[in-house]
Amino acid sequence: MDKQMNEKTTAGLEHLRDLIDGVDQQLLHLLRKRLDLVAQVGAVKHAAGVPIYAPQREASMLAKRRDEAQKMNVSPQLIEDILRRLMRESYLNEKDVGFKQIKQDLGHVVVVGGQGKLGQLFSQMLVLSGYEVKSIDKNDWQDAAAIFDGAGLVIVTVPINVTCEVIRDKLTQLPENCILADLTSIKEAPLTAMLAAHKGPVVGLHPMFGPDVGSLAKQVVVVCHGRHQEAYQWLLQQIEIWGARIVEAEAERHDKAMQLVQAMRHFSTFVYGVNLCKEEADIGNLLQFSSPIYRLELAMVGRLFAQDPELYADIIFAQPGSQHAISDYLDNYRDALTMLQTGNRQAFVEQFQRVAKWFGDFAPQFQHESRAMLQSVNDMKAG
């Protein structure tokens, strides 16, 4: 590249970059305007008590935009991705407006374990919806009678290994019409304990998200019905107002799924971290060699170890059934290793095909989904 070319190139690039700067300024203004308009939609919905997340409306809006994009030779996926990101921002901002209060004459709410992260999140959402919230933690039991007096809803969110004990020992004297609910990640045992301790309405909830979500929009809350559903129906409605989706489940079936979904996966991730540590792997080096897919996997492992060990110990040690799931995985791992050690490549391929067949249409669907995820991981890369 000679010098003149270089100068000409530089000048050309500078000019174009100035134009891009201008476009980006306009873009920022448009984003601000759109966020404001959606906030106004939120305020209208808030007044009317309509849930902030409307899946069908969202889907039809996106379909329309994709069409318009196509006509303008803009990739439909681009506008969809940008709008989805914008919607996330709008959901986050909903918190500034507050939420419609569904049950006006409830009395106050008591969050048992309100200093925990999930307890704080639910307390915040309830306060934003106009409820009076009191908290009781392990050092406050001497004031229990006063705190529970007049409560319309008690939500238990204490560590999983003491949940049943707290319910059995401390929650037998609630007001008769008070709703007793819990947020534990297993459901059968706490539900049984709540039904035994309290004669009034009982419901088991399992929020399928961590306390670090910025908004409940599109998140799932599993509901296991206990007693007097009509008395707590408003609570499910209230949760939907916050944007979450309610999924009803039978407690035993939920717990069985959780053994696979939570205990076993967390356990495997834990062992993977232990393994890296024992091998004295050089994480910086591994990252250098990492494809987006591995970077994502490594991030999920690191994520676990950035959190509270007690939390994971609770989850993994809570259900005796988890040991079976974990030990089944070990057996399958051992069998597969034997296949590898004996060089039985053909057996590997055949088993692979069997599993692929079993996955059926989910396999290509997951491939499609994971591709989008990996692209977005790659987008995040800095130099």
Place this chain on the structure above:
Amino acid sequence: MDKQMNEKTTAGLEHLRDLIDGVDQQLLHLLRKRLDLVAQVGAVKHAAGVPIYAPQREASMLAKRRDEAQKMNVSPQLIEDILRRLMRESYLNEKDVGFKQIKQDLGHVVVVGGQGKLGQLFSQMLVLSGYEVKSIDKNDWQDAAAIFDGAGLVIVTVPINVTCEVIRDKLTQLPENCILADLTSIKEAPLTAMLAAHKGPVVGLHPMFGPDVGSLAKQVVVVCHGRHQEAYQWLLQQIEIWGARIVEAEAERHDKAMQLVQAMRHFSTFVYGVNLCKEEADIGNLLQFSSPIYRLELAMVGRLFAQDPELYADIIFAQPGSQHAISDYLDNYRDALTMLQTGNRQAFVEQFQRVAKWFGDFAPQFQHESRAMLQSVNDMKAG
């Protein structure tokens, strides 16, 4: 909600949605305009032979935009995420312009295994950069002499279990100055084979991405030097022009990392799929109960089984060293299970803390990264 309220609400929402439609129209126009401007930047860069991905320029542009956003009360992360998504789109569009050809007097390129997906991707990139590309596959060896005659670069990208054999048996008669390169995911054995088969320049490459990436921007290509680096330096430059980052590595060290990164992880994922299949898990049911984190994990498992079993068999069975990594993981898993079976919660917590300490600053960094990933997974959810 009474009927009048309902009508008023509906009318109010309709009006706001019309305004949002208008903003989105403007947004689409701006996106089109920005893509066009960036395409012009690309054309200037193309003419000057400057790489399309400029990490520093990108970082400083994003920092500027974040500042501007802050001043307008728009979340800096929002504009950054949107611009990163837009940049991805622009990188994709680079392909329409083609790329600067670094080496003008090369002669043609031969891709051995050019019908494979990765072979096709590299052929496409080379053609877009002005090179003449010929392909040779397993049924074309009778024409080998004619195809290799006058070749300036031969790229081997055949299944890993036949790579060394193909090099040893078929690539001993290349023109003396021809560069011999391979794209295998292990490096030591192919590099040794290439150095033995060919007296001219030799280089081992490992593209750290799947063939389904839309663009090479920000992707990593590992380079293990073989012989006569000065002769193939242009090739590394050419790959950088495509947007990828070159990471130099020593072959043995690379392969060791790959045992952990590839073989062991793929193997664990394989076993996890086998496990789900044997447990006759109901995937639809699991998805219902899935938090974003589990949905992501399940998607990565499904992704594997949507692909070619031979490919994974190749990767897992290729390196005898992988068996050690895989069997070490099994030992660690078994020890951890014993901890669980004996109810040794304290040992679990202590080991957790040890690993967390070992992760050091990577743990919170990964937590931060994974949070962004999980949010973007949640964004993708449809009703």
